[in-house]
Amino acid sequence: MLRSCVSRLRTLAVQRGLPGGAPLPAKDPWSPRVNPGAGRRERAAKPGCVRGDPRSFSSEVMHMDLSLPNPSWSEDMRLLFDQFMKKSEDGSWKHLPSYKSKFTQETEDIKIYFPDAKLMKEKLSQAQLFPRSLEEGLGFEYAMFHNCVEDRTVCIFQGGPYLQGVPGFLHGGAIATMIDATLGTCAVVAIGVAMTASLNISFKRPIPLGSVVVINSQVDKVEGRKLFLSCNIRSVDEKTVYSEATSLFVKLDPKTRLT
Template sequence: MLRSCASRLRTPGALRGRLGGAPPPARDSRPPPRSFSSEVIYVDHSLPNPSWSKDMRLLFDQFMKKTEDGSWKRLPSHKSVSPQRTEEVKTFFPDAKPIKEHMSQAQLFPRSLEEGLGFEYAMFHNHVENRTVCIFQGGPYLQGVPGFLHGGAIATMIDSTVGMCAVLAEGVVMTANLNINFRRPIPLCSVVVINSQLDKVEGRKLFVSCNVRSVDEKTLYSEATSLFVKLDPKKSLT
């Protein structure tokens, strides 16, 4: 998410130039300003921050305890895809020519809002069980019906969680189908647990299911099934 440090990095001078519109000197010996993305893009945003509620911190600590024996692993989360990952995906889209300026500003959607206002989450993965769990706190900018989380926001996190489960199992994949049954609305700013499981693999097809429950696991908010397709490097998608 766009953290508070971002506002300090993007000073008015950096965004608009010098006050009064005076042209810059012909030669400037000072080093160029560091780009916003190079400063904060690879900060791990899945770590606790002041906006996290007591329930969010408690769940995080519980899962961190599970990582001590190696059965679970916490998954770092950044604002953008790493250059290595970008190049890996490019092999499947050889004809795609994204505009460089757009790519320099690109951020992952779930990490694009200010700290505490949107998607606050952390993911953990169990390789042996092929499970990925996401603890998620939806901020006030994700409201749908007054007082409740927007359905599209929880769909985003479901897709992100089951997608991560598929990626960790088979590599580069794309969502082919996502079917969600919304059982109950999720109160705004509450914490839920998204539990995903790789059910089966058929050739290049991966079937992943998940459920969204309250912290005490007593309330079922949503259930989902999904189909992902592992991309074939020999076949271009464009």
């Protein structure tokens, strides 16, 4: 299991395209080259700045790892990030980079599921990852870490002001998005390209806007192409359970078209 997970992560890292297009060194799947300097994403841009924020437009921004600290991150978010980076030093945890739009090889992989590859290519050229589509500090600020030995993905998440549902609290759809993204990442790392077949969420407590929460996901069971996962969302002090979820992800069958 560990070997296949390490190999899967290595493949994904190569697929996602390292800076300069260099593949990971074969013997070091956790190489920090996946996320060079994995430390800070400090920029001069003001948090909450919409117009003129370069994050939306430049190709540099499209390919920038957005799961690194930025000025909109609260102290809690930074502390948690540093804790997980520390845990990553011995190789048991791995920081997973995340981009607005950088699916080079995955795009190629996905294309086989579509009959009109040309049309799909055009669509994908304008596509952005949904949770990365809002400007810095306004929407989804998050970073994910994966533990291959335990088949777990943890997401530290700070929901910004554009994710409001009931005044002062996060929208249920925004919570579901981050649950799906965390479970989906856990699934993809474990078995490769997979899609959510079902997702069942219990919203137990409202999540205050701007607060930091921890999404803990894990693989519970694998049955052929079916992967059963569960997760919960807790406060940083772990005293409050905000949500719990179970899900089924299905590994895509290369013989079946998606459309």
